[in-house]
Amino acid sequence: MKERLRQAICAALETCFSNGTLGSGEIPTVVLEVPAHAEHGDFATNVAMTMARAEKKAPRKIAEAIVAALGGENDLWQKVEIAGPGFINFSLTRRCWYAVLDEIDEKQERFGLSTAGAGERVQVEFVSANPTGPLHIGHGRGAVVGDATAAILRAVGYDVQREYYVNDAGNQVVTLGRSIWLRLRELAGEAVDFPEDCYQGGYIRDLAIDLKASDSALLDLAEEEAIKKCSAFGVCQVLEWIGADLKLFGIHFDNWYSEQSLYDHNMVNTELAKLAAKGLSYEQDGALWFKTTEYGDDKDRVLIKSDGSPTYFASDVAYHMEKFERGFSRVIDVWGADHHGYVPRMKAVLAGLGHPPEDLEVLLIQMVNLLRDGQPFTMGKRSGNFITLREVIEEVGSDACRFFFLMRRSDSQLDFYLDLAKQQSSDNPVYYVQYAHARVCSINRNAKEVGVSPPARGEVAFDRLDRDDELALSKMLSRYPEVVEGAARHYEPHRIVFYLQELAAQFHSYYNRSKVLGDDREVSQARLYLVNCVRTVLANALTLLGVSAPETM
């Protein structure tokens, strides 16, 4: 619809140029936007204003010429007006707005999808929490944002892979093993001095108990070997927990990528050799450095420590280069905002090894503040433990949890009100939206009971939808595909959430004002058609966010 309008404007401009009313001869980019106020019509363009300079004419004069060339009303618009400093406002016909209802009815769950991404291969890597402890609330936000972003990109036609990078190779894994080992000895009755740099959480003891049950001979082994076994067991077990938590959250990864495998396949050395060959690394103080400062980082970074062991950064170089070798044209990393200092060096890696840095997009997810009774609430029951993601999901449910995590822009901090998330009232946005969906389902059940059948496409009496709020709802529905597209282009799932809240509000308001199932059969059927389109869009949007669209509540 917007496109048809754009074409009409371009054609009008051509007319102006050929008959000499306008002189510059260059068609500018025609921007059409939805005005903030309804009295300004359905779409507005500012071309007359942007052309003012080149034409050396007053914007309103230019607008007049364009409007004259556009001609009178037709099946697309019913009114064209010049307003304000030179806006051209279009009011479209009711008929053409109602056309979107047929489109929704036809496409159903495909309404809102597009092929804009053209099958381009994109990877979204998210969560990637160290396998040394359960997921906490902060991981949860990244998990949901990553998952929803992936879903949205898929909806607009990208070939998306979801990946979890498992840091199973670094020091932290040894620390995990040692922590378990010490607890194990404690269980055997030894007095153990548990160091501060070991993992303090109570889950370590749980792991030790489990391990003791499955491998009682462990205590007889030499320390190094025992710790190794403890590490392997711990990583395996913790990953299982993480997988279970994510499953509870409805998140599925296409691929779990092991950091250790980069070493096993000698890929770290291979990439480091490439850097050396390009003269991008050097030795100093017994360590190997990457000249990240050549690409905008504020200091160079160590790849190999003076003790000969590689840094986390070294494997990350290999990992990211390997991503591109796998054929992704774009790679999206979802990180906690506390890792933001890492962005410049990662971009430097790409630049140094011959990829445009823009091919890597890093989404930084700001912190979550949990609040209960309005009070900050970050510590769990056992002191020293962050509240786990699982505890929150079990308390408020996956739907509410996901919805709340998506309610804010990722780069602003999020206050998570536990009480509100649990509340079953319209104050709780997730219930409010879900209830709108359930309400249409309820109307459908009722319609069946009173014998009003949904009308067939093509036989809907759109002229009986003569109320302003019916038109407004249709306009709202027609915006959905653009909202999805915008969310995809900017990696901003929260846009869908805001849209949902707005749509639900408009629907509830409509519902309250006018009975869908009334005395007039034709009107009832038309309204039934309309509210079912609302239902479809609500369901599509909720599904995109991984939130359920219940038929009853």
Place this chain on the structure above:
RNA sequence: GCGCGGUUAGCUCAGCUGGAUAGAGCGUUGGCCUCCGGAGCCAAAGGUCAUAGGUUCGAAUCCUAUACCGCGCGCCA
């Protein structure tokens, strides 16, 4: 000190590529159940868009500086 993010109504936040009179929810105040699910709706009050400059037809939006809040700045991960 340097870097990143933030600053919009009493509170929590939206605000698209710079557009017309800056929006929503909560809270406050006042209304609405003979009615498809009140898990809902309607209305009112509430603003120096942190501050000061700049860019221009036009700035909450872009640029510069300042203030405040959060985070980061290791041969940790």
